[in-house]
Amino acid sequence: MKPTLYAPGLALLLLAACGGGESRTLIQNKGSDTLVNVAQAWAEAYRQVDPTVVVAVSGGGSGTGISAMINGTVDIANCSRKMKPSEIEAAENNGVEPVEFVVGYDALAVYVHPDNPIESLTLEQLRRIYGKDGDIERWSQLGVKMPEGHDEIIRISRQNNSGTYAYFREAVLGGDGEYKLGSRDMHGSKDVVDLVGHTPGAIGYSGLAYATDEVKLVPIARKEGDPAVAPSVETASDGSYPIARPLFMYTAGEPTGKIKEYLDWVLGPEGQRILREKGYAPARAVVN
Amino acid sequence: MSPGASLPDERLAALDRRDRAWFVDLVFRILVLAGGLSGIVFIVGIFVFIFAQGAGFLLHRFDPAEFFGSIEWRPTSPEPKYGALALMAGTASVTGLAMLVAVPFSLGAAIYIAEFATGRTREFLKVLVELLAAIPSVVWGFIGLTIMNPLIIEAFDVPIGLCILNAGVILGLMAAPIMTTIAEDALKAVPDSYREAAEAMGATRWQVVRKVVLPAARKGIVAAVLLGVGRGFGETMAVLMASGHAIHLPTSPFDSVRALTATIAAELGETARGSEHYQALFTLGIFLFLVTFVINLTADLVLHGGRRKRKP
Numbered sequence: 001m002k003p004t005l006y007a008p009g010l011a012l013l014l015l016a017a018c019g020g021g022e023s024r025t026l027i028q029n030k031g032s033d034t035l036v037n038v039a040q041a042w043a044e045a046y047r048q049v050d051p052t053v054v055v056a057v058s059g060g061g062s063g064t065g066i067s068a069m070i071n072g073t074v075d076i077a078n079c080s081r082k083m084k085p086s087e088i089e090a091a092e093n094n095g096v097e098p099v100e101f102v103v104g105y106d107a108l109a110v111y112v113h114p115d116n117p118i119e120s121l122t123l124e125q126l127r128r129i130y131g132k133d134g135d136i137e138r139w140s141q142l143g144v145k146m147p148e149g150h151d152e153i154i155r156i157s158r159q160n161n162s163g164t165y166a167y168f169r170e171a172v173l174g175g176d177g178e179y180k181l182g183s184r185d186m187h188g189s190k191d192v193v194d195l196v197g198h199t200p201g202a203i204g205y206s207g208l209a210y211a212t213d214e215v216k217l218v219p220i221a222r223k224e225g226d227p228a229v230a231p232s233v234e235t236a237s238d239g240s241y242p243i244a245r246p247l248f249m250y251t252a253g254e255p256t257g258k259i260k261e262y263l264d265w266v267l268g269p270e271g272q273r274i275l276r277e278k279g280y281a282p283a284r285a286v287v288n
Numbered sequence: 289m290s291p292g293a294s295l296p297d298e299r300l301a302a303l304d305r306r307d308r309a310w311f312v313d314l315v316f317r318i319l320v321l322a323g324g325l326s327g328i329v330f331i332v333g334i335f336v337f338i339f340a341q342g343a344g345f346l347l348h349r350f351d352p353a354e355f356f357g358s359i360e361w362r363p364t365s366p367e368p369k370y371g372a373l374a375l376m377a378g379t380a381s382v383t384g385l386a387m388l389v390a391v392p393f394s395l396g397a398a399i400y401i402a403e404f405a406t407g408r409t410r411e412f413l414k415v416l417v418e419l420l421a422a423i424p425s426v427v428w429g430f431i432g433l434t435i436m437n438p439l440i441i442e443a444f445d446v447p448i449g450l451c452i453l454n455a456g457v458i459l460g461l462m463a464a465p466i467m468t469t470i471a472e473d474a475l476k477a478v479p480d481s482y483r484e485a486a487e488a489m490g491a492t493r494w495q496v497v498r499k500v501v502l503p504a505a506r507k508g509i510v511a512a513v514l515l516g517v518g519r520g521f522g523e524t525m526a527v528l529m530a531s532g533h534a535i536h537l538p539t540s541p542f543d544s545v546r547a548l549t550a551t552i553a554a555e556l557g558e559t560a561r562g563s564e565h566y567q568a569l570f571t572l573g574i575f576l577f578l579v580t581f582v583i584n585l586t587a588d589l590v591l592h593g594g595r596r597k598r599k600p
Contacts, residue, residue, distance in 0.1 A: 060557055067560045090560055152447050159533075159554040160364045176366050181359065181374070182536040184450060184544055187528065187554050198438060201447040 025258040027055045031065020031078030032163050033188050034106060034207040035247055038278040039078055042266055045274055049265060053258050062163030069252055070094050075259050079248040080106065080163030080207070081170075096252045103266055105281040107208040107236035108168060108243040111193070111215040113200045118144045120219045120228030123172055123242055129153060129203065130168075132178040139201065146201060156192050156204035157183035164189065167245045168205055208236070209279035236281040247280065338577060342570030345370075349564060350571065361535050361546075363555070363565040370568045372575070374535045378452075378545030381538045382527055383520040385456025386463055390516055394464040395509065398471035403497050414472075421465035425525040432458045432530025446542045450532035453541040458530050459523055463516040470515060474508020474591075475501055507590050514587035518580050524549040548572050 029039055036059035043055035065077035070091045083091075083098055091098050110126065112118055118139070125142060128134035139146045139153055157179060158165040169177055186192045189206035196204040197214030204215075208231045211217055219228035222242045235241035255263055265271050272282040349370070354360075358371025401413050432454050440449030478501050486500045502509070524547075532544025533554065552569050559566040 063559060064557055071561070086563070087560060090563075149445050150447055154448050160362070161555055161559060166364070178362065178365055181361075182534050182544075184448070184532045184534045185546070185554070186533065194433075195437075195450070199441070199448050 025053045027053060027076065027259055027262060028068075028074040029055055029076045029078065030058045030060060030068050030074040032062040032080040032247070033059045034062075034080040034164055034209070035078040035103075037209065038104070038275050038280060041274050041278055042271055045270070046262060046265060049270075050258070050261065053262065055262065061159075061161055062166075063161040066250065069098065069250055070096055072096070072252065075251065076255075076263070077250040079250055080245065081166045082246075082248065083250060091252075098250045098252065099254055101249045101251075101263060101267065102246045102283050103249050104247045104272070104275045104283050105236050105244050106247050107231035107233070107241050107281070108164065108171065108205055108245060109208040109211050109231040110203065110205045110218045110220060110243075111196055111211060112203050112218055113196060114214065114216045115200055116144065116146065116216060118142065118218060120221055122221045122224050122226075122228075124223060126172045126220070127174070127177070130155060130157070130179055130183070131173045132180050134180055150201040152201050154199055154202040155180070155183035156195055156199075156202050157185050158189075158192065158206075159185050159187050164206060168243070171243045171245070207280075208232070211279075233276060233279060233281050244281065246283075335577065338570050338573045342567050342574050344562075345564060345567035345571045346574070349568070355571075359535060359537055361551070363568055368564065370571075372548070372572060374537055375546055375548045375551050375572070377537050378531065379521060379527075379547040379549070381452050381545055382455045382459060382531055382547055383517060385452055385541060386459035386520045387513065387517060389457055389460025390463045390467055390520075391513055393460070394467035394512070394516070395471060397464070397468045398475055398509075398512075399497060399502075401468070402472045402475035403501065404493070417465050417468050420461070421469075423462075425462065425523060426529075428458050428462055428526040429529030432526060436530065440542075444542060448532065448544065450530060451542045451544050452531065452538055455527050455531035455545075455547075456541070458526050459520045462523060462526060463519045466519055467512045467516040470512035471505075471509050474505040474512065477508065478504040511587040511591035514583055514590065518583040518587070521583065522549060522576065522580050524553045528553055548576050552576075 029043065036057065039057045043057045046053060046055055062077075062079040062081055065074065065079055066083060066087050068074040069077035070087070071094070083100070088098060110121060116139070121142075125136065128136040136142065137153060138151045140151055158168075169179065173179065184195070186195060186204075189210040192204040192206050193210050193212055193215055196202045197212065203218075208217075211231075217231055219230040220242050221228040229235050229241045231241050231244075236244040249263065249266070251259060251263070254260075267283060276282055351370075354369065354371050356376075357373055358369065359374035359377075360369040360371040361375060362369040397413070397417060401410055401417070405413055433450070436454045436457065437449035440446065440451065440454055444453075482500050482504060483496050486496045491499065527547045528550035531547060531550065533546045533550055534544035535546050536543055538545050552572055555565070556569050559569065
């Protein structure tokens with residue numbers, strides 16, 4: 001128990017200790033696990049653009065990034081959801097004015113085990129699977145015939161501070177919707193993909209960029225009778241995929257100097273090309 | 289009382305040993321005392337720290353009926369709920385199963401090492417058992433996630449293998465080394481004269497162990513089991529990975545559960561400092577601390593009481 005309680009504090013201490021670069025500019029960038037891969041790719045590519053700037057990227061989740069930005073230990077927070085009113089208030093109490101940038105869009109993919117014959121799901125069906133009073137517990141209720149012993153729907157979800165968790169609640173369960181208790185709450189999108197890939201009766205969700213060949217992406221229809229749309233960069237860009245979310249970067253106050261240059265580059269053609277390569281939709285192409 | 293008191297002054301001066309060795313001795317005595325006291329300082333410091341962090345929740349928001357009676361743990365909902373019953377049940381069920389696994393194994397190992405093994409076999413086994421304790425818990429968790437999960441699905445034909453059974457077996461293996469080591473110490477502490485006396489009466493090796501050594505070492509063995517329970521209760525990473533981390537009141541060993549420790553580990557890092565959720569997690573920490581404290585204290589009292597009785 002002791003290490004558990006102290007580990008985050010220790011990590012922060014380490015972060016703070018590494019924070020004092022002189023000749024080179026060090027930009028601390030932390031937050032959403034959804035964004036961490038592309039943030040790392042940006043950081044690497046940016047070394048070629050401006051060798052005097054080092055961008056240190058770490059994950060931990062949207063909430064972690066935001067609290068670190070509020071506490072002043074990072075310059076840029078990655079976030080896969082909008083800042084909550086309570087967080088904005090906490091920031092203002094700390095004398096920090098958060099500034100928001102939409103850096104891209106992400107299709108939230110829903111997937112099942114590759115052997116699952118399901119062809120599509122509606123948002124309503126998803127709500128009845130994941131939602132608090134939802135009645136769908138078995139694949140047979142969806143008309144899907146599963147192998148013997150795998151009829152139970154194994155719901156895989158995320159820990160309750162994840163931005164992906166919060167966005168899925170908002171988009172699928174409705175603004176004040178609640179999750180049904182009893183889902184397996186994984187710590188990180190990669191764990192969700194791994195577990196769904198190894199569990200025949202499972203269903204899970206994460207950012208599209210995390211999907212691998214080990215899972216089967218399920219096309220989603222807005223409502224019964226609408227065409228089901230498979231998640232992809234294109235369908236997230238043109239707004240036809242129903243669960244696509246904006247991805248944010250937050251800074252404490254209007255960015256200046258090197259941090260502003262970095263954000264401009266991220267939002268420019270080169271940064272957006274890297275974003276697209278990693279499986280996200282560019283911030284500008286989106287119409288909705 | 290000392291004879292030096294009646295000696296003349298010059299003799300006293302000659303007896304004064306305040307030389308270099310005397311000072312070194314003094315310095316080291318102070319250092320060792322500081323080391324000993326630091327244990328107390330740390331434990332009090334930790335308690336004050338977690339209590340201070342959780343106090344806001346305990347004083348203003350804590351509702352015992354909800355905390356101990358509801359399974360609704362929804363700290364990030366628009367209307368947060370802090371029912372920890374399912375988390376407690378999760379911790380208790382995983383620890384319970386872990387003990388079912390660990391107690392027979394570690395007692396058997398301790399008896400073999402202490403009573404039957406000799407020479408090299410014995411040294412080898414002791415090192416091996418201690419090596420088992422050196423495996424990091426995240427590695428155990430990984431074994432649970434990637435090896436045990438498919439195995440359990442195959443063997444028992446259940447939909448998912450991240451469950452009480454998985455976490456219990458992993459945790460049992462993790463708790464076994466400390467239990468083996470302490471139980472073995474307890475067995476070794478039984479004087480050889482007991483064994484010799486029993487053997488002289490014509491008892492077989494097993495009869496000696498069962499009728500003489502085990503009863504004499506009973507308290508040490510109970511303490512070993514309790515320390516193993518404490519180890520299981522406080523374990524985090526492996527349980528987080530192997531238990532399935534689902535809020536659910538378990539009804540069978542194949543149910544996924546969520547442990548108190550795992551909840552803190554998964555949520556604390558992403559919680560705004562000082563928020564209600566943050567304080568609620570520290571309240572879970574206080575609860576865990578108290579339970580482990582009581583378990584360890586009981587173990588210590590049992591062990592201590594046993595030694596005191598044996599001395600005369």
